[in-house]
Amino acid sequence: MAIPHACAIRRLSFLSLQVGMRVRREIELGAKMKGAYLALAVVAGVVVSGCASTKIQPLTRTSFSVSTMAAPACGQAGAAKVANRVAAVEVIKRGGDRFFFKAASSDYRIIEDSLIVQMVDKGDPEYSESFSAREELGPKWQEIVAKGTPLTCSG
Structure with missing residues (x-):
């Protein structure tokens, strides 16, 4: 979407x-x-x-890609921030908590950030090195997940 x-x-x-x-x-x-x-x-x-658009493409049961395009006012850092938040929201929506990035790419000409996200469970070798989606979103993670995909690079 x-x-x-x-x-x-x-x-x-x-x-x-x-x-x-x-x-x-x-x-x-x-x-x-x-x-x-x-x-x-x-x-x-x-x-x-305030403009950012994001596409999520399922890859497997436990992985997906996130492509975020942001307005020039956001800059590359803003696009990356939106992509990270979208990844965390999507992990929680899929019933997980921990994840890591298998691949990442950026296109500075059009301010786009693309990530391949892999969800992990306890016992997976990558678990100790993975990010917590809830920690990534902060203490108000439930509100953020309820709102869905972030549309701005500022929040």
Whole structure:
């Protein structure tokens, strides 16, 4: 499930870039920036910074891939943060708690993060080195799981 569509993110990024370039031009020319431009720049920045879309692809009963694309305002670190949180939420939804990443890749040109997640049980050799999904999400993990896939890189 991809929320919102990647094209919408690119469109919002383009709009934000256009507004940012206009604001910069106004400042460089020494003109006073009008309140409308400032408001539009702030709104565009807030909307863009809240955009991340994620796809989860089941691979086996105990593994899946997570692909996250984030708005430029999130940056690569924001995309990785969303991907990690989505992985933890998905592990809990599948009835597990511990997991590790079998593979990870990033594309800095489009701010995308892809992970292959392997769930583990007690007794598995990787158990002691694995992450706890609940610890990854923090003390409010139940609320986060109930909300589902995170849509922002800020939370």
